[in-house]
Amino acid sequence: MFNKYEYGRIGEQCWRERLDNGLRLIVVPKKEYNRSLAFLAVHYGGADRRFKQGGEWTDTPAGVAHFLEHKAFELEGGEDAMTVMTRRGANVNAFTSSEMTAYHFDCVSDFYENLETLVGFVTRPGFTKESVEREKGIIAQEIKMSEDDPDHAVYYGLLKGLFKKHPIREPVVGTVESISGITDELLRTCHSAFYVPENMTLVTVGDLDPISVRKEAERLFPRGYRMSPEREKVREKLEPAKKRVTAKMEVAETIFLAGAKTDSPSGGADGVRAELVAALSLNTLLSEASPLYSELYSEGLINETFSYDFERSNGVSFLSFGGETARPDEVTERVLAEAKRLADGGIDEKYFARRKKAAMGDELRALNSFDNIAYNLALGAAGGYDYFETAPMLKDVTADEVRDFLKTWLTGERLSVSVVQRKE
Amino acid sequence: MRGVRLKCVSTRKFKTGAISLSLICPLDKKTAALNAVLPYVLRRGTASHPDMVSIEAYLDELYGARLEPVLRKRGEVQCVGFYADFVDEAFVGRGTGIIEKVSELLGEMLLMPAIAGGRLRRDYVETERDNLIADIKSELNDKRSYASHRLLENMCDRERYSVPKLGRLREAEKITVATLTNHYRSLIGCAPVEVFYCGSADPDRVARAVRDALSGLPRREITPLPTTEIRYAPKGPAREFTETMELTQARLCMGYRVGDAMRRPNRAALSVANAMLGGAPTSKLFMNVRERLGLCYYVSSGLDSHKGVLLISSGVDGEKLGDARAEIEAQLAALKAGDFEDWELETAKKSIVTAYLSVCDSQPALEAAYLDFGLSGLELGADDIAALSEEVSREDVMEIFRGLALDSVFTLRNGGGDDVQ
Numbered sequence: 001m002f003n004k005y006e007y008g009r010i011g012e013q014c015w016r017e018r019l020d021n022g023l024r025l026i027v028v029p030k031k032e033y034n035r036s037l038a039f040l041a042v043h044y045g046g047a048d049r050r051f052k053q054g055g056e057w058t059d060t061p062a063g064v065a066h067f068l069e070h071k072a073f074e075l076e077g078g079e080d081a082m083t084v085m086t087r088r089g090a091n092v093n094a095f096t097s098s099e100m101t102a103y104h105f106d107c108v109s110d111f112y113e114n115l116e117t118l119v120g121f122v123t124r125p126g127f128t129k130e131s132v133e134r135e136k137g138i139i140a141q142e143i144k145m146s147e148d149d150p151d152h153a154v155y156y157g158l159l160k161g162l163f164k165k166h167p168i169r170e171p172v173v174g175t176v177e178s179i180s181g182i183t184d185e186l187l188r189t190c191h192s193a194f195y196v197p198e199n200m201t202l203v204t205v206g207d208l209d210p211i212s213v214r215k216e217a218e219r220l221f222p223r224g225y226r227m228s229p230e231r232e233k234v235r236e237k238l239e240p241a242k243k244r245v246t247a248k249m250e251v252a253e254t255i256f257l258a259g260a261k262t263d264s265p266s267g268g269a270d271g272v273r274a275e276l277v278a279a280l281s282l283n284t285l286l287s288e289a290s291p292l293y294s295e296l297y298s299e300g301l302i303n304e305t306f307s308y309d310f311e312r313s314n315g316v317s318f319l320s321f322g323g324e325t326a327r328p329d330e331v332t333e334r335v336l337a338e339a340k341r342l343a344d345g346g347i348d349e350k351y352f353a354r355r356k357k358a359a360m361g362d363e364l365r366a367l368n369s370f371d372n373i374a375y376n377l378a379l380g381a382a383g384g385y386d387y388f389e390t391a392p393m394l395k396d397v398t399a400d401e402v403r404d405f406l407k408t409w410l411t412g413e414r415l416s417v418s419v420v421q422r423k424e
Numbered sequence: 425m426r427g428v429r430l431k432c433v434s435t436r437k438f439k440t441g442a443i444s445l446s447l448i449c450p451l452d453k454k455t456a457a458l459n460a461v462l463p464y465v466l467r468r469g470t471a472s473h474p475d476m477v478s479i480e481a482y483l484d485e486l487y488g489a490r491l492e493p494v495l496r497k498r499g500e501v502q503c504v505g506f507y508a509d510f511v512d513e514a515f516v517g518r519g520t521g522i523i524e525k526v527s528e529l530l531g532e533m534l535l536m537p538a539i540a541g542g543r544l545r546r547d548y549v550e551t552e553r554d555n556l557i558a559d560i561k562s563e564l565n566d567k568r569s570y571a572s573h574r575l576l577e578n579m580c581d582r583e584r585y586s587v588p589k590l591g592r593l594r595e596a597e598k599i600t601v602a603t604l605t606n607h608y609r610s611l612i613g614c615a616p617v618e619v620f621y622c623g624s625a626d627p628d629r630v631a632r633a634v635r636d637a638l639s640g641l642p643r644r645e646i647t648p649l650p651t652t653e654i655r656y657a658p659k660g661p662a663r664e665f666t667e668t669m670e671l672t673q674a675r676l677c678m679g680y681r682v683g684d685a686m687r688r689p690n691r692a693a694l695s696v697a698n699a700m701l702g703g704a705p706t707s708k709l710f711m712n713v714r715e716r717l718g719l720c721y722y723v724s725s726g727l728d729s730h731k732g733v734l735l736i737s738s739g740v741d742g743e744k745l746g747d748a749r750a751e752i753e754a755q756l757a758a759l760k761a762g763d764f765e766d767w768e769l770e771t772a773k774k775s776i777v778t779a780y781l782s783v784c785d786s787q788p789a790l791e792a793a794y795l796d797f798g799l800s801g802l803e804l805g806a807d808d809i810a811a812l813s814e815e816v817s818r819e820d821v822m823e824i825f826r827g828l829a830l831d832s833v834f835t836l837r838n839g840g841g842d843d844v845q
Binding site for chain 1 (some may be wrong): 435436437439440475476477480481483486487489490507511514515546551554555558561562566567591669670671704706718721738767770771774775777782785786787814
């Protein structure tokens with residue numbers, strides 16, 4: 001049933017249904033807006049490298065999902081879907097993460113024509129052997145450009161430090177070498193395996209009629225229900241593979257990123273709650289409102305590039321923090337010491353209560369962004385939770401949970417540090 | 425209030441309300457770095473919230489309101505101030521007075537900074553000065569923007585426009601407690617102030633809150649709104665500038681003067697023309713230089729409609745620099761000759777209509793647009809420009825293309841060691 005759900009506390013509503021072909025459809029009505037957004041998520045990303053087909057495990061090189069994203073835009077006959085939609089005034093884009101390939105557009109007119117084009121090119125590949133070969137040059141350039149980027153280097157440095165074999169440690173775009181072996185046949189295999197309605201979520205956000213969107217979704221997607229293949233679950237010990245990874249690049253200031261693996265539950269409401277606890281823990285420890293941030297900032301040890309994050313995808317999770325600093329080790333030590341102090345009972349209840357209040361405000365603010373809404377609803381749809389329910393969950397997170405998180409995961413032996421230093 | 429202008433956009437569609445406050449200053453090499461550092465110093469502490477911890481604690485209590493320094497360069501004008509956003513009262517209960525509280529905090533941040541011995545606090549000034557210096561230096565990290573900055577510095581060497589948004593390094597290094605305090609006092613006395621609000625509150629209530637918050641503003645002789653000097657044509661043949669650095673790809677930046685079209689600038693037509701040349705994915709440059717010929721990694725054009733300068737920026741393999749440049753010039757020549765299809769014009773118009781209508785869907789974009797239009801003396805909203813964009817004709821854009829004259833070219837080449845392939 002195509003049901004309407006109301007979320008009074010956050011002033012949102014949505015209509016959702018899982019269609020007969022397995023497609024998850026979510027329609028978020030937004031009055032008074034000029035823009036409408038369609039976001040089509042394929043739950044297949046850079047780290048879905050090994051999967052089971054016809055009883056056999058298939059291995060694929062790093063960068064296939066991203067390569068497919070590039071080639072998906074090619075329509076039969078060679079025309080580029082992006083051009084077709086851009087000519088209608090739409091903004092069209094796509095991205096590939098370690099667990100998702102997403103195609104999306106926003107426009108102020110011709111929404112349904114654009115939706116038809118979008119679903120058409122995503123579900124019916126038009127690439128050829130020649131066009132796949134040609135694309136290698138373009139993607140190689142993109143890879144080289146990302147390799148020039150110090151933030152990219154420090155991030156993948158950390159992932160290599162944390163993970164020994166999990167595919168998340170390879171860049172989503174792959175390497176010039178790994179993509180060289182990709183063929184049109186391989187792309188077709190992966191497309192036919194993963195680009196099925198059962199493995200997709202369509203989210204629309206805007207001043208659109210839900211019934212019309214549903215009708216179009218039914219008409220445009222392939223009919224039959226087919227399961228996407230099982231992916232390999234790679235398990236790793238919680239200890240980091242390497243304690244330190246260093247690179248030298250042309251940067252003005254040293255950049256570092258420290259991180260630790262955690263064993264958070266990977267799916268459902270438990271998973272998303274664990275993510276909230278993790279985020280609130282890091283927020284309590286490291287946000288701009290924290291005593292530590294203020295100290296480090298005043299001493300000139302960190303600047304506004306300092307940030308922290310918690311990521312949960314492909315069955316693994318990890319925390320990270322870092323930024324520009326002349327003294328990465330000192331910052332890391334100070335963070336660990338403060339985590340210990342808080343874990344040993346130093347969380348001020350008042351401080352914690354107001355951080356929660358602020359986190360609620362942040363969750364509400366995030367609902368101004370169509371892209372954020374669509375991305376998170378799609379992620380939740382595949383992960384077994386409802387993004388619109390997560391903000392109210394914050395209320396119940398306790399200081400004890402935060403203490404536990406800090407005590408368990410922010411310790412020297414869990415940590416790996418990635419550093420990008422200036423080339424002299 | 426003298427020299428203070430308030431613009432209110434009433435809407436219930438956002439989860440947040442937004443208030444911004446900008447001091448409008450002429451861009452000048454002597455004051456640019458002082459202006460750039462000032463909002464960061466003021467953000468460090470006020471009389472009643474003397475340090476970051478207490479400011480953040482207060483913002484937390486206001487449901488995680490955000491209040492951030494904002495620094496902008498629009499033509500030869502530097503806008504210095506703060507942007508605040510906060511949960512709309514609809515979600516936290518009427519009567520929380522959140523608009524009054526945020527306005528008051530903004531006012532206090534501007535007018536009652538943390539003071540030591542009658543001056544801005546030394547520790548705040550010095551750390552923020554060092555941060556500014558680091559920011560200026562870290563421009564090196566982004567080769568694309570570095571190349572654009574270097575082009576403008578060279579191309580406009582005799583114009584105030586050459587001063588970067590953050591100011592120059594040597595000026596930043598000279599900042600002291602005394603110079604910054606003096607500069608601060610003169611700014612709050614004389615600079616025109618633009619205030620913007622967007623949200624669900626009644627405009628009268630907002631006006632009251634802002635008036636109360638700024639009641640301590642020591643208004644002296646108000647400086648007139650600064651203007652931007654426009655040069656209509658390059659002095660002579662295009663000038664060439666080159667630097668070398670260790671790179672995997674070279675960068676090519678070409679700076680043009682918009683010319684006579686700047687005498688009565690038509691914002692809609694300028695936007696459409698830029699979209700046709702290099703501002704959209706169906707532009708001449710993108711479709712030909714990148715997609716058809718594969719001569720570059722990226723190529724795009726951007727236009728400062730205050731200054732009348734158009735910049736083409738591209739990332740290129742070192743050995744393809746010449747070809748890429750020749751093709752860029754060929755594409756522009758085609759546009760000047762009217763050698764383009766109707767769909768190219770129509771597509772550019774649609775992309776600009778989408779862009780301006782989308783502005784109305786985002787608070788930060790609305791804020792930026794109102795400031796921008798206000799500085800251009802345009803009494804229009806983004807939706808008006810969207811409507812005007814639909815009307816732009818072939819002749820309108822041709823006039824702009826014909827006026828474009830190449831002034832300077834900046835090339836960043838690979839010079840250190842072997843090219844990393």
